[in-house]
Amino acid sequence: MAATGRMFRLWLLALVGWASMLSAVDAAYFTTCSQTVPLKTRRDVISITDFGGVGDGRTLNTWAFRSAIYRIQHLHRQGGTLLYVPPGVYLTGPFNLTSHMTLYLAKGAVIQATQDASSWPLVAPLPSYGRGRERPGGRYISFIHGNSIHDVVITGENGTIDGQGQVWWNMWKDRSLQYTRPSLLELMHSRDIIISNVVFRDSPFWNIHPVYCSNVVINHVTILAPVDSPNTDGIDPDSSSNVCIEDSYINTGDDLVAIKSGWDEYGIAYNRRSSNITIRRISGSSYPYAGIAFGSETSGGIENILVENINLYNTSTGIFLKTNAGRGGIIRNITVRDIYMENVKNAIRFAGNVGDHPDDKYNPNALPVVDGISIINVWGINVRNPGSLEGMQKSPFQRICLSNINLKGTAATLPWKCDSIEGSALGVHPWPCTQLISTQGSGSCP
């Protein structure tokens, strides 16, 4: 109900001051990503209880999940199989999905990760990262994992996938973590994936991580983790293409959505970009980090990205493009439009110096190229800093377009900070900086 109220307020704002935005909002509301991957119904249906699953919150169901999925994989029924998880709390260790399956969580169904970290297998580092993201060497396999699979649906009636991340957050906080923490759901080298009508809660690490994937739809999901849970990014499309994320609510301890593509020399060598990604109608808050982020791991490049109709509340940084020397990669053709922000510290931030290297073998001359970033129709209320746009001296960020941006601050509002960027600004309040030339409808603005 609160969300509806906020939406209504947004609409009012749009009606009062902003006819041009209204038409854009209108158009966007008729667009969905359901065409990207068609939702399939499965004729063959099995239940986790057929495999000994017990939803009492105590019985360990690892064997039940693994045998049910083994059955789907080896019997491969025409049209695939739906694995039904009835109401109840199904405690389990990590398990792998297979192709041609639907994991269906009924209303009141919870698939809950065991807190016994010693039962967690290790897997190899991602080739585009060269090592685990937070510790050298391998990394714990994600709670729900898929490698080289296709035609997979995770859906239902808003049942919950619960990572019970507390034990992992504690290990991170007291520095006793030996390897990189597990994601809640990671899919590698996979395609034709739908994730919808599911709640993700308390991930040990990143929540949803499609890496080296294509044709991925994520919609009508809710992702929740406490504000002080470390690195609980919502959705991180990574070296993936044709990804559509929409109509979701995300409230976590790190970036809500972060587009990535590999880390320094490993990402440059692996050379797999993230492209054709649409993110729309997402709302939520990241008290410590960003609403929508690009990077910081951008070494394979990021291109053709559309972000629209985003509502952010109580967030540190609204839109954040972050990279670094050593990353390499091209970040281009990104459009971010129709963004509403309330209570944010920094509305828009570009940073070419966020640090953070996998090891000391990176090439400091591998500079990222940032070219063609448009940020259009942004309305912000109670914004502390409108923006900080800092490119790199040896690789200035080019063709930056800021258009129709209205950021209302608190009394302490600071001016924009700009360095090593070029482009245009049209109708931006407060006025950004001299590096951005004001032109009538042209310049770097499309």
Ligand SMILES: *[C@@H]1O[C@H](CO)[C@@H](O)[C@H](O)[C@H]1NC(C)=O
């Ligand atoms: C799950 O997949 C991983 C990575 O592909 C593999 O190493 C592991 O053996 C699989 N586990 C099971 C139980 O099949």
Ligand SMILES: *[C@@H]1O[C@H](CO)[C@@H](O)[C@H](O)[C@H]1NC(C)=O
């Ligand atoms: C699940 O939750 C989402 C987000 O709140 C909502 O849009 C959707 O209608 C719900 N779906 C079901 C099947 O209850």
Ligand SMILES: *[C@@H]1O[C@H](CO)[C@@H](O)[C@H](O)[C@H]1NC(C)=O
């Ligand atoms: C991205 O979309 C464009 C236009 O629809 C298409 O031509 C291109 O093949 C897509 N790229 C990838 C990597 O799928």
